[in-house]
Amino acid sequence: MQEFIRDLVQKNDTKILFIVLDGLGGLPFDGRTELDVADKPHLDALARASACGLHIPVAMGITPGSGPGHLALFGYDPVEWQIGRGVLEALGLGIELRKTDVAIRVNYATVENGIIKDRRAGRIPTDQSRKITEKLQAKLQKIDDVEVILAPGMEHRFAAVLRFPEPLPPGAASIKDTDPQKEGKEPVPIIPQTPQAGRVAQIVEKFIAKITDDLKNEPTANFILLRGIAQVPDILHFEETYGLKSLCIAVYPMYRGLARLIGMDAPALQGDVQDEIDFLKKNYHDYDFFFLHVKKIDSYGEDGNFKGKVSKIEEFDTFLPDILSLKPDVIIITGDHSTPAVLKSHSWHPVPVLLKSPYVLGQTCQMFTERECIKGELGIFPTVNLMPLALANAGRLKKFGA
Amino acid sequence: MQEFIRDLVQKNDTKILFIVLDGLGGLPFDGRTELDVADKPHLDALARASACGLHIPVAMGITPGSGPGHLALFGYDPVEWQIGRGVLEALGLGIELRKTDVAIRVNYATVENGIIKDRRAGRIPTDQSRKITEKLQAKLQKIDDVEVILAPGMEHRFAAVLRFPEPLPPGAASIKDTDPQKEGKEPVPIIPQTPQAGRVAQIVEKFIAKITDDLKNEPTANFILLRGIAQVPDILHFEETYGLKSLCIAVYPMYRGLARLIGMDAPALQGDVQDEIDFLKKNYHDYDFFFLHVKKIDSYGEDGNFKGKVSKIEEFDTFLPDILSLKPDVIIITGDHSTPAVLKSHSWHPVPVLLKSPYVLGQTCQMFTERECIKGELGIFPTVNLMPLALANAGRLKKFGA
Numbered sequence: 171m172q173e174f175i176r177d178l179v180q181k182n183d184t185k186i187l188f189i190v191l192d193g194l195g196g197l198p199f200d201g202r203t204e205l206d207v208a209d210k211p212h213l214d215a216l217a218r219a220s221a222c223g224l225h226i227p228v229a230m231g232i233t234p235g236s237g238p239g240h241l242a243l244f245g246y247d248p249v250e251w252q253i254g255r256g257v258l259e260a261l262g263l264g265i266e267l268r269k270t271d272v273a274i275r276v277n278y279a280t281v282e283n284g285i286i287k288d289r290r291a292g293r294i295p296t297d298q299s300r301k302i303t304e305k306l307q308a309k310l311q312k313i314d315d316v317e318v319i320l321a322p323g324m325e326h327r328f329a330a331v332l333r334f335p336e337p338l339p340p341g342a343a344s345i346k347d348t349d350p351q352k353e354g355k356e357p358v359p360i361i362p363q364t365p366q367a368g369r370v371a372q373i374v375e376k377f378i379a380k381i382t383d384d385l386k387n388e389p390t391a392n393f394i395l396l397r398g399i400a401q402v403p404d405i406l407h408f409e410e411t412y413g414l415k416s417l418c419i420a421v422y423p424m425y426r427g428l429a430r431l432i433g434m435d436a437p438a439l440q441g442d443v444q445d446e447i448d449f450l451k452k453n454y455h456d457y458d459f460f461f462l463h464v465k466k467i468d469s470y471g472e473d474g475n476f477k478g479k480v481s482k483i484e485e486f487d488t489f490l491p492d493i494l495s496l497k498p499d500v501i502i503i504t505g506d507h508s509t510p511a512v513l514k515s516h517s518w519h520p521v522p523v524l525l526k527s528p529y530v531l532g533q534t535c536q537m538f539t540e541r542e543c544i545k546g547e548l549g550i551f552p553t554v555n556l557m558p559l560a561l562a563n564a565g566r567l568k569k570f571g572a
Numbered sequence: 573m574q575e576f577i578r579d580l581v582q583k584n585d586t587k588i589l590f591i592v593l594d595g596l597g598g599l600p601f602d603g604r605t606e607l608d609v610a611d612k613p614h615l616d617a618l619a620r621a622s623a624c625g626l627h628i629p630v631a632m633g634i635t636p637g638s639g640p641g642h643l644a645l646f647g648y649d650p651v652e653w654q655i656g657r658g659v660l661e662a663l664g665l666g667i668e669l670r671k672t673d674v675a676i677r678v679n680y681a682t683v684e685n686g687i688i689k690d691r692r693a694g695r696i697p698t699d700q701s702r703k704i705t706e707k708l709q710a711k712l713q714k715i716d717d718v719e720v721i722l723a724p725g726m727e728h729r730f731a732a733v734l735r736f737p738e739p740l741p742p743g744a745a746s747i748k749d750t751d752p753q754k755e756g757k758e759p760v761p762i763i764p765q766t767p768q769a770g771r772v773a774q775i776v777e778k779f780i781a782k783i784t785d786d787l788k789n790e791p792t793a794n795f796i797l798l799r800g801i802a803q804v805p806d807i808l809h810f811e812e813t814y815g816l817k818s819l820c821i822a823v824y825p826m827y828r829g830l831a832r833l834i835g836m837d838a839p840a841l842q843g844d845v846q847d848e849i850d851f852l853k854k855n856y857h858d859y860d861f862f863f864l865h866v867k868k869i870d871s872y873g874e875d876g877n878f879k880g881k882v883s884k885i886e887e888f889d890t891f892l893p894d895i896l897s898l899k900p901d902v903i904i905i906t907g908d909h910s911t912p913a914v915l916k917s918h919s920w921h922p923v924p925v926l927l928k929s930p931y932v933l934g935q936t937c938q939m940f941t942e943r944e945c946i947k948g949e950l951g952i953f954p955t956v957n958l959m960p961l962a963l964a965n966a967g968r969l970k971k972f973g974a
Contacts, residue, residue: 171631174651178634529599529915531942547922547942549952551632558633562920569918570630571637571650572660 172245172411175558175567179413184499184564186414186459187450190243191486192236193468194505195224195521195540196479197512204471204479204511205522205539210487213503213524216494217538221530223548224520224540225556227507233518239506240428244408244461245557253431254343254400260329261427263321267402270334272343272370275398278302278326278391279349279357286353290326291391302391303328306384313376326391332373341366342401345374349395357395374399407433412561417453419446420463429461443489454496471509472516479511500527500563502556503538520550527563574647574813577960577969581815586901586966588816588861589852592645593888594638595870596907597626597923597942599914601878606913607924607941610882612889615905615926618896619940623932625950626922626942627958629909635920641908642830646810646863647959655833656745656802662731663829665723669804672736674745674772677800680704680728680793681751681759688755692728693793704793705730708786715778728793734775743768744803747776751797759797776801809835810861814963819855821848822865831863845891856898873911874918881913902929902965904958905940922952929965 196204227234227242228249237258238248256273267273278291278299300322307320317333344363350356360378362371378394385392408416410433418429418436426436435457439449443464450460464486470478494501504523507516522543535542544550548559561567598606629636629644630651639660640650658675669675680693680701696704702724709722719735746765752758762780764773780796787794810818812835820831820838828838837859841851845866852862866888872880896903906925909918924945937944946952950961963969 174631529912529919529921531600531605531921533600533603534943534946545946547626547946548632549626549946551952555632558631559920560633562633562635567633567635567920569635569637571640571654572657 171247171554172406175245175561176411178567178570179561180566180568181413182565184458184566185454185496186500186560186564187462187493187496187498187502188243188460188560189462189464189493189501189503190240191464191467191483191503191505193471193507193509193516195508195510195517195519196471197510197517197519199476199512203540204476204483206541208480208483208487210484210538212487212490213538214536216490216503216526217524217535217542219532220524220526221532221548222522222524222535222538222543222546224543224550225504225523225553226520226550227553231518233516234507235516236424236506237428239553240425242553243504243506243556244432245411245554246405246432247554251403251405253403253428255398256329256400257402258424259323259398260321260331261431262424263323263329264423264427265319265321265329265331266430267331267427268333269402269404270337271402272332272334272338273400273402274330274332274374274396276328276330277349277395277397278328279393279395280390281357281393284356286350286355286357286393286395288390289349289353289395293325294391296324299323299326299328299391302385302388306381309384310380313373313380316373318377330377332370332377338370338401339366342370343367343399345371345399347395347397347399348378349397357393370399402431405432409433412459412557413566414459415457416459416461417457418461418463419449420461420465421446422463422465425463434461443486447489447492450493451496467505468509471511472514474511474514476511500525500560502560504556521553523548523556525559525563529563573649573956574808577647577963578813580969580972581963582968582970583815584967586860586968587856587898588902588962588966589864589895589898589900589904590645590862590962591864591866591895591903591905592642593866593869593885593905593907595873595909595911595918597910597912597919597921598873598881599912599919599921601914605942606873606878606881606885607939608943610885610889612886612940614889614892615885615940616938618892618905618928619926619937619944621932621934622926622928623934623950624924624926624937624940624945624948626945626952627906627925627955628922628952629955633920635918636909637918638826638908639830642827644955645906645908645958646834647813647956648807648834649956653805653807655805655830657800658731658802659804660826661725661800662723662733663833664826665725665731666825666829667721667723667731667733668832669733669829670735671804671806672739673804674734674736674740675802675804676732676734676776676798678730678732679751679797679799681795681797682792683759683795686758688752688757688759688795688797690792691751691755691797695727696793698726701725701728701730701793704787704790708783711786712782715775715782718775720779732779734772734779740772740803741768744772745769745801747773747801749797749799749801750780751799759795772801804833807834811835814861814959815968816861817859818861818863819859820863820865821851822863822867823848824865824867827865836863845888849891849894852895853898869907870911873913874916876913876916878913902927902962904962906958923955925950925958927961927965931965
């Protein structure tokens, strides 16, 4: 599909603003959802003038992680393009990945006489864990010709990246987790699952040996267990596919990392939504496409904080007039998945979306809510169709066939 | 999908009337679309009693040409069945194509010392161009055992058909355009892109040599450039697939040509919508399926003439009672794509459709408009699903499985 789109792309000087309110969709509590309850006059007015609908990131009933959710938003089939856990972990910890990298989630563990006593090394505090990881990194920068990059994480977790000097073939990181998922067992030995994985397996084995040697005098964190050993996928480039010079505006490292994976510019950025908008304005003339990510709505949903989620929707609404003053040719506001506060987690529910351009019907929805979006002109559709729709509304797709 | 349908088809004596109002869907101007504004009491009454919805010819965001739009209406996946430009051009100029034909779009051009001075030979007037083409045809009827058919076009354009005596393998017309798309260059030489294209390449080379030799004394049109060299696709036959003896009723040659490609009867016909209806009535007892094509609604849309498009919808509405007096078992009224007057072109917007048979819910839409069709029982669906729906409503599909 993306190759089909690429052949139809034509360039012009339009601007597309794609705002992701993470975890946007919700469920009723006392009959009304977070979007029903939120006082959000600007979003509601925009919805009335927009093409509205609901989109399904992966498939009906499937709850997407943040990776699949965002890939789908950018038009990448999230089942075809599965990003390994190690890669997502490394991105989330702020490592800039390259195509020759293998990324791994690592746990500190406690091992006695070769048997795992504690898979999480007593959940050692984050500051202790950080110190150990920094010490390990200081001692270990290379294994043979492979660069080693470690990033401290929360509690017993960290991420490791093995940066190979050469491109790796598909299947090069097909190695089972060394974590047996149960205490009282031995760590799973390193066994390549494909013939192509031999090179990486050798380096991983040396990696474990060197690290555990360095850890041998630690009281609890005296071993490591590896999970989600993963190659960086050789994914289609966003700009090559859509002809859009694109900027990611996000304060959380994982979203910037995902954006960089597909070739977006994603400079480091700190602060809140106001800082994101300032950054958008500063860079507005230099890009065609802006992915602006708003995190906190999801965070309150995950906490089961219904009122908190409502308040973050309301806060975003106050910023909307300022954003609209930029007069983008196409603006899309949606989420990467639903996070109903009543579920305290991501969910499978279709995600409300509004798309405003000069070329929509509009006047089908009274508010920007789940129930109103059902009445919209976009219907209920697969999330991967949003990008072609954005391009069409920007006049950036040629006619197909004569 | 079509092979799946074919196995379920059963015949009976029902009649299906499939009316295509070319470019039907629109967009608001001052808040109301062409269908909102049009005074069309009969269409609105029929919509109230019908199953309504909106269909997407190719994919969300994709603007279809007339070829893909109609193929989708007839149940052919327009991405799988791509009809080459040369074939569409020849069909549009009224040539009846056969399966052993290769069709080519040809430009008259001006060449000096082997370099293209003007890719369009100064856009020579149509009547001059026609005379030259007729002279060429008189001189050249055959190259070896291959029949040559030329059809004059507008200005510098004409179509050429090479009718081979034998069936050609797939890929037999894979030859690059000889038009380099820029003045100041030499024409692109004929190079077969596949091993199967050798035979056609040889004939095309001789074709260019003979024609340019005949043109050498012309002041401007002294050369030809070829584009869209294309084989007639070996496409599934409509009647074999659906068990419907079918008649195309269209005054524009391209639509008849497309219908003939899939094996419909499509006799030449001139006049207006009234002439089409007279023709429908005359032939009503001899066919099961009628594709009736109304062109002018699209033409006004393409011109950006909102009021003109409205008037043509209203004109069609006055004919509707007469059409309904035939009491077809299933009547479908829709378009092959949207052509909003505000866009002055085909567009990607879903196309309104109504389907009336004794077996619909009905009473979901108040009028035949884009916004009302969103509320309809058919939802928003891929255009290729219309034919199975038409057959089902005609009692022409058996149950699938026990």
